[in-house]
Each structure stands twice: as structure tokens, then as C-alpha cells.
Amino acid sequence: MAVLTLAAGAVAMPGPAAADVDLSRARAHWIDRGTLAWKAPEGRRHELVYSPSGDLRVENGELVGDRHVVPLRRVPGGLTAEQRARWPHLASYDAFRVNVRDVKAVLRGQVVAVERDGGGRLLNATGVQIPGVLDDVYGRAASRAELGPVWRHGTPTLSVWAPTAIRVALDLDGRTIAMRRDDATGVWSVTGTPAWKGRRYAFVVTVFAPSVGRVVTNTVTDPYSLGLTADSRRSLLIDLDDPRLAPAGWKTLRKPAPPRRPTVYELHVRDFSASDRTVPERLRGTYRAFTVRNSAGMRALRALADDGVTHVHLLPVFDFATVPERRADQRVPACDPAALPPDSDEQQKCIAEVRDTDAFNWGYDPLHYTAPEGSYATDPDDPARTKEFREMVAGLNRSGLRVVMDVVYNHTHAAGQDPRSVLDRIVPGYYHRLLEDGRVADSTCCANTAPEHTMMDKLIVDSVVTWARHYKVDGFRFDLMGHHPKAGMLRVRQALDRLTLKRDGVDGRSIILYGEGWDFGEVAGGARFEQATQANLAGTGIGTFNDRLRDAVRGGGPFDADPRRQGFGSGLWTAPNGSPANGTDAEQRARLLHAADQIKVGLTGNLRDYRFTASDGRSVTGAQIDYNGAPAGYTAAPREAVTYVDAHDNETLYDALAYKLPPSTPMADRVRMHVLSLSTALLSQGVPFVHAGTERLRSKSLDRNSYDSGDWFNRLLWDCRDGNGFGAGLPPAADNQDKWPYARPLLADPSLRPSCADIDAARARTGELLRIKDSSPLFSLPTADEVQRRLTFPLSGPGETPGVITMRLDGRGLDPRWKSITVVFNATPSAQTQTVPALKGAAVTLHPVQAASADPVVRRSSFDPRTGTLHVPARTTAVFVES
Structure with missing residues (x-):
């Protein structure tokens, strides 16, 4: 040299x-x-x-x-x-x-x-x-290291990977303790004494920081923190095996049996109870609200579990940055939003004044990936947040529900020398993905992490395994999963699969994985690695959200300038709303038929190779149906599609239909179209996914991005007498002002506020669909071959009725009760007949759940055995069974 x-x-x-x-x-x-x-x-x-x-x-x-x-x-x-x-x-x-x-x-x-x-x-x-050379020099050895707090016989060892650091020391309650560097791994560590339990600590790292061009000394919390003080000021040295942090019965907690196919209910911890007067005030918005067994919210969750919901998906519950964790530090709006007009801009204005210091945020701004969020704890300074998180999991499990965590490993709240930056102040320039000139990529909204680097990949796997083993989490939803390498997601899957009941207390193979498989940003098109995107994950068993069915049912897309673009479930061609965005009559008809083809693919679980007859008469596969220039079908197995019509992102289904249905549509018909739209997800072969409150016509007053819109716009109202949230004022200007001209007349219209009877009807009919889904294995076919063999669209082709989809499921040799099930989705404002030759002379009746329905309209559905003709009322999904 x-x-x-x-x-x-x-x-x-x-x-x-x-x-x-x-x-x-x-x-x-x-x-x-x-x-x-x-x-x-x-x-x-x-x-x-x-x-x-x-x-x-x-x-x-x-x-x-x-x-x-x-x-x-x-x-x-x-x-x-x-x-x-x-x-x-x-x-x-x-x-x-x-x-x-x-x-x-x-x-x-x-x-x-x-x-x-x-x-x-x-x-x-x-x-x-330098990430590449760091991985080359240290990666193999460092990836086997145990990081964070590790307890052996009551004695803790603290370890942090900091290979570029000049020196690292431990700050333990203000006392500085030297740490030893292992040259093979780049890991600095120190072993303490049993008296360290419960102590506050941080690492003092002296390192060159490229973001400021000099050597700095940072006092930083532990990236592997298991406990934290309020507002994440210091890490807290806790032992997750400490029996004092476990609720009664934790070790022997029995989980609901793994379902044939999950049905997921997406819920925000604060939304769940913040507006629930049946929960003691001090527990509202906390983990412990899930332990109030007779609260309105818990009764509602148990009823959903009885109907067939299997998993509650919790929006981020790891430690995030944007909510003051002590209640005394949380501000509330100065106005009384309920006293203001329904189309006023005053509600959003006064909420905006406190949005950075109130108690609400979705939480997609991670600080520490493996510690529970403190604002949901009754005391954020106390390690009891660990116990309270576990109490929440136990409360949901005992109510018949498994628990999914929404995890956000694709970015952090901050990078560089920002005081809220953790990873980048320990190993500058490594944990985040850098653009070609060294700037931190931020295509995900914030500082993108680099899961393609060995130690970020290790952090993710270690974190997920910790949540699974020590908190008994039953599933993980990966935010912006397309920014992760496919290989990394497979490592997560393999790590979970190795967990066993005997050794780890959990059955890792029953843990579900799914996420957002979108393809964009600096990694798009495989620019840096093979991504964990929709198409790339085919055959892995890892699910991705199915935007194809969502857009075909709702109409348009989430970023339309005119929110009135219609779809199958919102009246396209069959009940035009007059918006020029929908095109001519002929264009609408053609779009409706194409939307039906996209929905058919969605009903199969978005199978890539499923073959059927398209509306134009062609024999096609799911991959040959177009979706904005991409294939509609992309999965290799039905459960790889997470099928939904609304989620926390974008307008709720009720709000989307408020924009899209003709303004004169009666509320009773709005409820019918709402339930019909939801039925396409619930009766699909994919994994049904329901946004909390959708079964109750939940509205966010047309807010399309309520991540920081406070409790007011995000209310989840379990008592129908409180309404559904519609007419809460114009939604926040930051993300919605361009839609205010469309929103204002709708919010001012009292006919768009549903009554108790309307809300109860929607909830009852959603429950019926869930029970129908659960009544037969035909709605949960395990493989693409089984779907191809058993699921058909017998009337699909040039003669099909626009706005009507008929799906038939062959039950022979599989369903002990019924030879076949036929579902008719009639999205038109008129009663329709569908003649299925294979049913001629058969013993076909309305599904017993619908035959006993409180909905008199669906009960009018009928079958003529002489011709094999099904009669279905307007705006109705009817399910028929063959004995």
C-alpha cells in the first residue's frame, strides 16, 4: 500500500x-x-x-x-x-x-x-x-451479534453496532461508563449488574458525521430499545421476561385458532376508544381500553369476531415521534367543533392550530421500532407500557381476535444530526438509503431506510421476532413494502417460521405477513434490488394490497382531480352523476364492463394465471386484464391478495360514495351501494380487509388524509345516535382544499347524514356477509388450481349485463352442505335476472343467512328452477346455495 x-x-x-x-x-x-x-x-x-x-x-x-x-x-x-x-x-x-x-x-x-x-x-x-464496504468488512460477523439489552441470569449486557465510531460510552442515569469495542463485529458492549434493571440509559457516540462535515459526540437512545421514558428521552433497561411486566395469564394465553383465511379489521388504538363514553376517561385512547370488557367498542369487536373477523390490524403501536406522550403536554382545540356548521372551515382551522401538539397521529414516523408507543400508555415514564400492550393483546385474543401490527421499517422520522434521529447519529450514512450524490432519499415521505444493508435487515428481523415472541403478535403489515428487498421479506418469513410453541411460546407459521407492494421512488423497477412488490411476491405467501379491485369498485383513483369519477359500486353508467370526468355514455359503458373484468380478477384473489371469459368475449388470464398499464392479476395464490375497498388512507368508502353517487340518491340506496361495494371484498378469494367503522358507514367528513387531523375528524362512533362523522366541517385544508368546492354542498346537505336505522342496517348486512364468507370453505380456496377448477363467471362475455357480476362456486367434494354457491352482485338501480344454465332444475335457495335477513329487499331474491334464473333486487348482493 x-x-x-x-x-x-x-x-x-x-x-x-x-x-x-x-x-x-x-x-x-x-x-x-x-x-x-x-x-x-x-x-x-x-x-x-x-x-x-x-x-x-x-x-x-x-x-x-x-x-x-x-x-x-x-x-x-x-x-x-x-x-x-x-x-x-x-x-x-x-x-x-x-x-x-x-x-x-x-x-x-x-x-x-x-x-x-x-x-x-x-x-x-x-x-x-460507505454502506457497501461496511457490509463487506463487518456484515457477516455483525449480523450474528446480539444487540440491545440482553439478560443472562439477571445480569444485563448492552450492545450497539457502531463500527465507524471513534469511541462509545454508556450514559447510565447520568454516569458515564466505558464500553468495549469488538473489532471483528464493530459492536461496542458493556455488562452491568442486576441493579441496572429499570435504569435510564443512552449511548454517547463520538463519530464523524458527513451531514455536518465534522466529528461529533452524540448522546443517543438505543436503536434496539425495549423500554423508553416519556417522549423517548432515554432508553429504559427492562427485561421482557420479567414477570412483573406480564399480565395475569400471559404465559398460558390461548389464542383463537388460526382461520382458513384471515379476515382483517384495521383499527387505530386512539380511534378505538377516544370517543367512547363507556370507557373510563383515564383509559380512553390507551392500550388498556381493550381491557374494558363491557365497553361499547369491545362489545362491537366481539360481535365482529362472532360474525367472522379474525384479526385486528393495529395502526402503528411502536414508538413514534409526533405525539407528546404525557397527557399534560397534549393540547386540545380551542373551539367546540360540534357547535360549528357542518360545512364550515372553522373546525379544521382550530384543529390545525394544535395538530403538532395534540394527542393524535397515525404514527407512521418511527423513532424506536421495538418499544411500545408511550402516548397509548397510562404512564409513559413507566415500564408498565409493556404490560399494558400485552393486556391489549390478551384482551383482543380473549375476544376471539388475533392481532396484527402495522410496522414502518421503510423510513424513520429523521436522519442526520436531527435530535429525533437515532440510527443516523450512531452509524452516519449507513442505515438510510442514499441517492447517488449522498443525499438521504425521502420518496416514502421521510428519511428512507436501507433494508438492503445487512444491519438494517438484521434490525428488521430482530424487531419482528421480538414482537412475535415477547408480545405474541399474530401478524405484520409492512408499510410501503415495495421499498424492501424481496429477499429481506423472505428472511422475515423464515425467521417467523422458526418460532415454535414449545421453544418460543408462539406458532410462527400461523403469523401472517402482508403489506403495500407499491412500486415507486428511487427503487422503482428493480433499480437497486428485486423489490417486495405485488408481482414479485407471487408464490411467497406474503400478501399485498389489491388496489385493482378497490379502484374498479369505487371508481377513479385516490389522486383524481375530480373526486366524482364513478365505478362499479358508485353508479358508473347505471346511475351517472353528471361529472364530465366520467366521459360519454359509450365511454362509461365500456369502462363499467372493464371494471367488472377487474373485479372478477379480484374475486379470484387477483390470480395471475386464472383463465376466464372477459366482457368482450376473449379468453384471457388475470394478467391480461389491464390496470392502468399493469396486469390486473399478479398473484400465484389467492391469499396473496389483500382485498379491500377502503383503508385508513384516502376517503372512507362512505365518503367516496358521497362524492360519486348522484346527489339525489336516497340514503337507503346509499346504504345498499355501500354494502354491495364492501361485499366484493368480503366474498373474494383474497384476504378481506375492512377499515374500522366501514361496517357502520364511517365518515371522516371527506378527509382523504386524516393522519394528523386530530380526534375530531377521526372519530370512531360506536353509538349510532352520535352519527357516523359526516358533516364534521370541511376537512383540513392541507390535503383537501382543492376538493372543498365539491365537499361544501355535500357536507351542508342533511340528507347525507345517516340515521341510526341506516347505520344499524349497514352493520347488520356487513355481519351477514361475514357469516356467509365463514359458512363455506368455497370462499377460502387454498390454491390457484382450486380457484380455477371451482370458481366461474358463467355469464361473462359480450352478452353480460353491465353493472352485474355473477360468480359460481362448485362445492362438490369440498363443501359438505352445498353443491354450489352462486353470488350475484347487482350494482344497477333496477332488479335483474341472471339465467345460469347449470342451475336449471337444481334445488337452489337464498343463503339461509340472507333468507333470515332483517333486510326485506334481499329477501325478495328468488330462483326459478324451470329456467335456472336468479332474480336479484336492485343494488343488492344476493347469495344462492344449491342443496
Whole structure:
């Protein structure tokens, strides 16, 4: 190795500063110990310069500071094929050979790539991205390390991965304790005494921080924190095996049996009880509200479980950044929102004044991934938040419901030297995904993490396993999962599958995984790795949200300028609303038929290879039905599709239909279209997913992004006498003002506020659909082959009725009760007949659940055995069974 050294303060070469000298950017990439990838012209001299003291800077056109220079040698032909496959976004970069004896020492300082002309004049200098070389040097050994607090025989050891740190110490209740560095792993650790239990701690990390261009000393909480003090000021040293943190019966807790196919109910912890007067005030909005067995909310959840809901999906319950955790610090709006007009802009205005300091946020802004959120605890300074979280899980399990956690490993609340940055203040430039110039990518809204890096991948797997083993969580929903590598998601799946009841207290194979498989941002199209997107996850058993059916049923998409674009469930062509966004009569009819084809694919579980007759008469597969230029069908197994018509994102189903149905539509018909729309998800072969309150016509007063809209716009009202939330005022301006001209007349219209009878009708009919789903294995077929063999659309083709879908399920050899089940989705405002030749002469009746329905309309559905004709009333989903 040839190293040239120029001491700090050396005389700089004369000449003007080069235009490309920018040490605040990092355009060079040290991808393994021997290779630097950099776009740099030939015929120049290239160097790697490092400074242990981190004081490199440019003065008078020259790099000065405590410089150590390593010549770089260009590699003919650039990166190897293996390197290009590992780093596809750098495939066109030049490659330079790095020959450094002590790579680990270099990585603990500032590193800069330098370009000079033949005379030695500085032409270019840029920072260097180091995640690749860190993984190469430390990854294998570090990935096997135990990080965070680990207890053995009552004694804790604390460990943190900080390979680039100059030194790390432990701050234990204000006392500084030295930590030891393991050179093989880059892990710093210290072993304490049993007296450390319950103590507050942080790591004191001295490290070069590229974001500020100097060595800093940061006092940082533990990325592997299991406990925290209020507002995440300090980590709290707790032992998750401590019996004092376990509720009564925790070790012997019996879970509901794993279902044939999950049915998921999406719920926010604060929404669940914040407006529930049957919950003691001090418990509203907390984990412990789920222990109030006779509250209105818990009675509602038990009733849903009785109907067939199997899992409650909780929006983020890990530690997040944007809510003051002590109740005394939480502000409330100065106005009385209920006293203001339903179309007023005053409600949103006074809520906006406290939105950063009130008690509400969805929580998609992670601080610590493996500690419960403190604002949901009765005392955020106390380790009892762990016990209270477990009480919530137990309360739901004992009510017949499994528990899914919404996890957000794709980004953090902050990066760099921000006080709310954790990962990046310990290993700067590693845990976050950097763009080609070194800036932190933020396509997910915040500072994107880099799960493609070994230790971020390890953090995710370790965190998920902790929630599963120690909190008995039954499933995980990954936010923006398409920003994760497919390989990483498979590692999560494998880690969960290794958990056993005997050894770990949980059956890992029964834990479900699903997430958002969207494809966008700097990783789109496999730019950096094979992503965990919808199509890529086919065959893995990991589910993704099915936006195809959602948009076909609701109409349009979530980002339409005109929210009145209609779909199958909102009156397209059959009940036009007059918006020019819907096109001509002929265009509407064609769109409706295409939407029906998309829904048919959705009813199969969005199977890629399912073959059927499309509305134009062609024999097609699910993949051949278009969805905005992409295939509608993309799964290899039905349970890989999470099928829904609304979720916490975008308008609720009720609000979407308020925009899309003709304004004169009577409330009774609105309820019918609401339930019909929901039926497409509930009776599909995918995993049905229901947003909390949708069964009760929940409205957010047309708010399409209520993540920070306070309790008022996010009310979940269990008492129908309180309404459904519609007419709570114009939704917050930040995300909705462009829709106010459409929203104002709707919110002012009293006919759009449902009565108790309307809300109760929607809830009862949703329950009926859930019980129908649960009544037969035909709605939960296990494989694509079974779906292809048993599920047909007998009337699909050029002669089908626009706005009507007929689906038949063959039960022979599978369903002990019925030979077949036929479902007719009649979204038209008229009664319809559907003649199915295979049913001629058969003994067909209305499903017993609907035959006993409180809905007199569905009870009018009938069958004529002489012709095999099904008669279905307007705006009705009718289910017929063949004995």
C-alpha cells in the first residue's frame, strides 16, 4: 500500500477552486473493501483521502486538513458482473481499485474521493458512501451479534453496532461508563449488574458525521430499545421476561385458532376508544381500553369476531415521534367543533392550530421500532407500557381476535444530526438509503431506510421476532413494502417460521405477513434490488394490497382531480352523476364492463394465471386484464391478495360514495351501494380487509388524509345516535382544499347524514356477509388450481349485463352442505335476472343467512328452477346455495 501524508496546515497549491469540489455530497461509493465506484474521467489522477480527525476541507482550491492519501487505480472494464448485479444503480460507474491495509481504521474517520489533473491540481472532491464496504468488512460477523439489552441470569449486557465510531460510552442515569469495542463485529458492549434493571440509559457516540462535515459526540437512545421514558428521552433497561411486566395469564394465553383465511379489521388504538363514553376517561385512547370488557367498542369487536373477523390490524403501536406522550403536554382545540356548521372551515382551522401538539397521529414516523408507543400508555415514564400492550393483546385474543401490527421499517422520522434521529447519529450514512450524490432519499415521505444493508435487515428481523415472541403478535403489515428487498421479506418469513410453541411460546407459521407492494421512488423497477412488490411476491405467501379491485369498485383513483369519477359500486353508467370526468355514455359503458373484468380478477384473489371469459368475449388470464398499464392479476395464490375497498388512507368508502353517487340518491340506496361495494371484498378469494367503522358507514367528513387531523375528524362512533362523522366541517385544508368546492354542498346537505336505522342496517348486512364468507370453505380456496377448477363467471362475455357480476362456486367434494354457491352482485338501480344454465332444475335457495335477513329487499331474491334464473333486487348482493 502506498500512502502519502500531508499534515494539517500544509501550504495549499495556488489556483482557483474547482467547480466540482463539494464535500457536502457523496458521489463516490466504496462498495467493498477493494472497490470504489465513481463516475470519473480517464486521463486524471484519482485518490482516496481520509482524515482520522475529520477535518478535511477546501481552502484556496486545495484540500487541506489531516490528510492521508491512497492512490486509486482504475479497473479496466468497470465493475464486475457480480458487482453490477449487487449494485444495479451503479452499473455504469467506473471502478477503482482501493488498496488499504487497515480498512477499519480508515472507516472511522472522514473519507473523500479526489480527482487531480496531471500537474496535481485539484479538480474534483466528493464524500464517499460507505454502506457497501461496511457490509463487506463487518456484515457477516455483525449480523450474528446480539444487540440491545440482553439478560443472562439477571445480569444485563448492552450492545450497539457502531463500527465507524471513534469511541462509545454508556450514559447510565447520568454516569458515564466505558464500553468495549469488538473489532471483528464493530459492536461496542458493556455488562452491568442486576441493579441496572429499570435504569435510564443512552449511548454517547463520538463519530464523524458527513451531514455536518465534522466529528461529533452524540448522546443517543438505543436503536434496539425495549423500554423508553416519556417522549423517548432515554432508553429504559427492562427485561421482557420479567414477570412483573406480564399480565395475569400471559404465559398460558390461548389464542383463537388460526382461520382458513384471515379476515382483517384495521383499527387505530386512539380511534378505538377516544370517543367512547363507556370507557373510563383515564383509559380512553390507551392500550388498556381493550381491557374494558363491557365497553361499547369491545362489545362491537366481539360481535365482529362472532360474525367472522379474525384479526385486528393495529395502526402503528411502536414508538413514534409526533405525539407528546404525557397527557399534560397534549393540547386540545380551542373551539367546540360540534357547535360549528357542518360545512364550515372553522373546525379544521382550530384543529390545525394544535395538530403538532395534540394527542393524535397515525404514527407512521418511527423513532424506536421495538418499544411500545408511550402516548397509548397510562404512564409513559413507566415500564408498565409493556404490560399494558400485552393486556391489549390478551384482551383482543380473549375476544376471539388475533392481532396484527402495522410496522414502518421503510423510513424513520429523521436522519442526520436531527435530535429525533437515532440510527443516523450512531452509524452516519449507513442505515438510510442514499441517492447517488449522498443525499438521504425521502420518496416514502421521510428519511428512507436501507433494508438492503445487512444491519438494517438484521434490525428488521430482530424487531419482528421480538414482537412475535415477547408480545405474541399474530401478524405484520409492512408499510410501503415495495421499498424492501424481496429477499429481506423472505428472511422475515423464515425467521417467523422458526418460532415454535414449545421453544418460543408462539406458532410462527400461523403469523401472517402482508403489506403495500407499491412500486415507486428511487427503487422503482428493480433499480437497486428485486423489490417486495405485488408481482414479485407471487408464490411467497406474503400478501399485498389489491388496489385493482378497490379502484374498479369505487371508481377513479385516490389522486383524481375530480373526486366524482364513478365505478362499479358508485353508479358508473347505471346511475351517472353528471361529472364530465366520467366521459360519454359509450365511454362509461365500456369502462363499467372493464371494471367488472377487474373485479372478477379480484374475486379470484387477483390470480395471475386464472383463465376466464372477459366482457368482450376473449379468453384471457388475470394478467391480461389491464390496470392502468399493469396486469390486473399478479398473484400465484389467492391469499396473496389483500382485498379491500377502503383503508385508513384516502376517503372512507362512505365518503367516496358521497362524492360519486348522484346527489339525489336516497340514503337507503346509499346504504345498499355501500354494502354491495364492501361485499366484493368480503366474498373474494383474497384476504378481506375492512377499515374500522366501514361496517357502520364511517365518515371522516371527506378527509382523504386524516393522519394528523386530530380526534375530531377521526372519530370512531360506536353509538349510532352520535352519527357516523359526516358533516364534521370541511376537512383540513392541507390535503383537501382543492376538493372543498365539491365537499361544501355535500357536507351542508342533511340528507347525507345517516340515521341510526341506516347505520344499524349497514352493520347488520356487513355481519351477514361475514357469516356467509365463514359458512363455506368455497370462499377460502387454498390454491390457484382450486380457484380455477371451482370458481366461474358463467355469464361473462359480450352478452353480460353491465353493472352485474355473477360468480359460481362448485362445492362438490369440498363443501359438505352445498353443491354450489352462486353470488350475484347487482350494482344497477333496477332488479335483474341472471339465467345460469347449470342451475336449471337444481334445488337452489337464498343463503339461509340472507333468507333470515332483517333486510326485506334481499329477501325478495328468488330462483326459478324451470329456467335456472336468479332474480336479484336492485343494488343488492344476493347469495344462492344449491342443496
